[in-house]
Amino acid sequence: MKKISGNKKLIISVMIIIVVIAIIVGSIISIQKSGSNISFGKKTLNILSGSENEVLEPILEEFEKQNNVNINMTYEGSVDIMQELQNGAENYDAVFPANSIWISMGDTNLKVKNQKSITTTPVVFGIKKSVAEKLGFVGKDVTTKDILEKIQSKELSFMMTSATQSNSGATAYLGFIYALLGNPEVITAEDLDNEELKTNLTTILSGVNRSSGSSDWLKDLFLESDYDAMVNYESIIIDTNKELVARGEEPLYVIYPQDGLGIADSPLGYIDNGNKEKEEIFLKLQDYLISDEVKPKLLELGRRTSFAINFENSNPETFNSDWGIDTKKVLNVMKMPTADVIQKALNMYQTELRKPSLTVYCLDYSGSMAGNGVTSLRSAMSMLLDQTKAKNYMLQASTKDVTIVIPFDNNVLDIWKAEGNDETTLLELQSKIDSLDPQGGTDIYKPLIKAMDEIKKYNVSDYTTSIILMSDGKSNVNSYNQVVEEWNQENLDIPIFSITFGESDDRELQALADFSTARVFDGKDNLEKAFKQAKGYN
Amino acid sequence: MKSKIVGGIILLLVIIVIIAFQFVNVNKPEEITVSGYLGGEKEGLMQDEEVKKILKDKYGITVEYTKAGSIEMIEQDSSDKDYLFPSSQTALELFNQTKSDKLYKSEIVFNSPIVIYTWKPIAEALINNGIVEEKDNSYYIADTSALIKLVTDKKKWSDIGVNDLYGYVTIQSTDPNKSNSGNMFAGLVANIMNNETVVDSSTVDTILPNLKDFFGKIGYMEHSSGDLFEQYLKTGMGAKPMIAGYENQMIEFAIENPNDWNMVKEQVAVLYPEPTVWSSHPLIALNEKGAKLIEAMQDEEIQKIAWEKHGFRTGVNGTINTEIEGFYGIPKNINAVIQMPNPDTMQKIMDGIK
Numbered sequence: 001m002k003k004i005s006g007n008k009k010l011i012i013s014v015m016i017i018i019v020v021i022a023i024i025v026g027s028i029i030s031i032q033k034s035g036s037n038i039s040f041g042k043k044t045l046n047i048l049s050g051s052e053n054e055v056l057e058p059i060l061e062e063f064e065k066q067n068n069v070n071i072n073m074t075y076e077g078s079v080d081i082m083q084e085l086q087n088g089a090e091n092y093d094a095v096f097p098a099n100s101i102w103i104s105m106g107d108t109n110l111k112v113k114n115q116k117s118i119t120t121t122p123v124v125f126g127i128k129k130s131v132a133e134k135l136g137f138v139g140k141d142v143t144t145k146d147i148l149e150k151i152q153s154k155e156l157s158f159m160m161t162s163a164t165q166s167n168s169g170a171t172a173y174l175g176f177i178y179a180l181l182g183n184p185e186v187i188t189a190e191d192l193d194n195e196e197l198k199t200n201l202t203t204i205l206s207g208v209n210r211s212s213g214s215s216d217w218l219k220d221l222f223l224e225s226d227y228d229a230m231v232n233y234e235s236i237i238i239d240t241n242k243e244l245v246a247r248g249e250e251p252l253y254v255i256y257p258q259d260g261l262g263i264a265d266s267p268l269g270y271i272d273n274g275n276k277e278k279e280e281i282f283l284k285l286q287d288y289l290i291s292d293e294v295k296p297k298l299l300e301l302g303r304r305t306s307f308a309i310n311f312e313n314s315n316p317e318t319f320n321s322d323w324g325i326d327t328k329k330v331l332n333v334m335k336m337p338t339a340d341v342i343q344k345a346l347n348m349y350q351t352e353l354r355k356p357s358l359t360v361y362c363l364d365y366s367g368s369m370a371g372n373g374v375t376s377l378r379s380a381m382s383m384l385l386d387q388t389k390a391k392n393y394m395l396q397a398s399t400k401d402v403t404i405v406i407p408f409d410n411n412v413l414d415i416w417k418a419e420g421n422d423e424t425t426l427l428e429l430q431s432k433i434d435s436l437d438p439q440g441g442t443d444i445y446k447p448l449i450k451a452m453d454e455i456k457k458y459n460v461s462d463y464t465t466s467i468i469l470m471s472d473g474k475s476n477v478n479s480y481n482q483v484v485e486e487w488n489q490e491n492l493d494i495p496i497f498s499i500t501f502g503e504s505d506d507r508e509l510q511a512l513a514d515f516s517t518a519r520v521f522d523g524k525d526n527l528e529k530a531f532k533q534a535k536g537y538n
Numbered sequence: 539m540k541s542k543i544v545g546g547i548i549l550l551l552v553i554i555v556i557i558a559f560q561f562v563n564v565n566k567p568e569e570i571t572v573s574g575y576l577g578g579e580k581e582g583l584m585q586d587e588e589v590k591k592i593l594k595d596k597y598g599i600t601v602e603y604t605k606a607g608s609i610e611m612i613e614q615d616s617s618d619k620d621y622l623f624p625s626s627q628t629a630l631e632l633f634n635q636t637k638s639d640k641l642y643k644s645e646i647v648f649n650s651p652i653v654i655y656t657w658k659p660i661a662e663a664l665i666n667n668g669i670v671e672e673k674d675n676s677y678y679i680a681d682t683s684a685l686i687k688l689v690t691d692k693k694k695w696s697d698i699g700v701n702d703l704y705g706y707v708t709i710q711s712t713d714p715n716k717s718n719s720g721n722m723f724a725g726l727v728a729n730i731m732n733n734e735t736v737v738d739s740s741t742v743d744t745i746l747p748n749l750k751d752f753f754g755k756i757g758y759m760e761h762s763s764g765d766l767f768e769q770y771l772k773t774g775m776g777a778k779p780m781i782a783g784y785e786n787q788m789i790e791f792a793i794e795n796p797n798d799w800n801m802v803k804e805q806v807a808v809l810y811p812e813p814t815v816w817s818s819h820p821l822i823a824l825n826e827k828g829a830k831l832i833e834a835m836q837d838e839e840i841q842k843i844a845w846e847k848h849g850f851r852t853g854v855n856g857t858i859n860t861e862i863e864g865f866y867g868i869p870k871n872i873n874a875v876i877q878m879p880n881p882d883t884m885q886k887i888m889d890g891i892k
Contacts, residue, residue: 110614115768185692185706186757263777309773342758
């Protein structure tokens, strides 16, 4: 055995000591690290939100900058938000709908906590002031029934969002039921079977000129059209009026029905998917949104921030009493019926009572759609045509709906029709969509002209009419002018919605949407979702 | 020689570090994370930074929770949880009936009476109608039967002189089948309907149709006491004229939001039913970790914070010893208390309302 020298002994012991120190220091650091928030890279908070919160984006951006985080807003309708929560909402960290009832009905997985109302705004009627005066609605108490009578006698034309897609539409619709039943203590399931009620609702809803899947877009549509009134949030009526006044046009007069519609309480709740850091960011964001720093900005947007909803009006330019806005009035609210009654009422709206839809789908079957494209297209269409699937999204067809499908490449390939909501008929339509194979070039204009020809065969005023064009490529032919000419000539107020996919030319589609007051939906990431959105507007 | 000295110094340092490290470690309790189901009304307390700090520093406990209604949580799968923290004896008794093998330990750590939250114009109208009395700044519902009768007799707000409100008098509560405040309120209303005596299996059938009618008028019922209270405060008198809640909710709101409290304190009114029912908050431990949380929640400092910042009465009969600054009208003692119906009767009531 070799003798180890003194020096070597020292070296070895120093080395052992260093190793020991390293282990200890290392473990101390790791202990500290796990207890604190050392983190790298930007954190992202994914929020599932109602579209009315899109106006809050500048306020959210400020928070992003101050805290070096990303906030990702995904806008969905209320029913979709409820559905997403029921499905577990794994991809979201927070939920921010217009009304807490959608969280309450959706959170069957008990994932939502720390729910706080950020702002409030009542659902109201906004009526052109001259019309409101003429109808005797200014300066006195008005009930929902008073307004409904004017709608039934065609003295008032109005717009509202889809009851099955948007909170303001659902609130208004339930408010109409409550008023038509003579303001009972609460709406029951049996009440909904009342035939007189159904007839009255059908008449009223037939007066809805154009439907919309979101409250914010209803404002845009209103500004581009010529209707007397809309049902919307007080904050959106304020926003609309600011724009109308800037244009030198007549503002809307706000009516708070005495028997009450509803109040959007905009709750922001945390969806607990077990990420502590996200919870911290969430709580910080929530505190920020209700802070004294942000309150004036929310008030500027026409949102109420006070507790007890009433407040001393310090902002007469926004909460303008000339527009009928009253921040001290006691705001009555109808009582929401039980969840099963709400569901039943919404189903009735979708399948029986709403103004029927006449929808023409122009579907691109050009060669470039082969493979993934046509597969996505078929599954997206089946979500609407297969009534079992459609029910999940409250997008079922009604007994009087007309569905027309025009497949095209550089020519119109066929015209398929289905009337009503018979499940077999709609599934047969689906099987035609499934069995056609893509080939050839692209001309998006020929099918549009064909669609208008088909629409002319119906009495357009009986329907919510629209064309939904889905295309993945640039049109080889440009007959844009011909489409516009035909549209104007026939005086057809038909929105041409587009769904983009693949390489499609967004400018072409946007131009079509612009002149017909419609919208372009992006189907590149999720074609099903785009179809769902487009259909929600009809 | 020199290197020996260096080596010695390093060795010494290491020893010091080791000793220091162990010393720190010895004084720190073992770090544990305890997770469970929590009633929404205690979210504020469990999120309180002071409470979190005491739990962490003194007991080494980090609390995680899933918000659930008191009754709802009993029905959930709790195999991965360490505790349940509902807000009623009934929840504990239901747990004992169905899952007694899972019970490790339980202890009532807080108390809070059920109250009715309303608004000044309504409180005044009720005083004028001889239903409510004001004593020492507190409002008492001296004739609770008469209040319940306003609802069952279909009185309109205008009938009692509240002309700003449309429609019928109602008292809203959370869903008795999901959440405790609604559950206790159902027990209370059942007792009141039974001539202010505790309902039991021999009397429950008599009052059930009437009780069902009472709750049927509420329409949609929230699942969480916290959410209902938030809506009451935010959406105002026209939307939520009267709701049933816990006494602690308004106190907690006032302490946490002094500015907002100043704006609403002249508008809101807290009515103490005579008699009322106590909501006891039992902490149910499912294992040793849960038991440690029980011990920690009984910490004197936490109990003090629970009262002074969150309004939970502590101690055996909930008598309060300290005043809360800026908040008046809290009775020192809650004298008129009625027992909740027994669990079997409650089950019958819950099924009847479903």
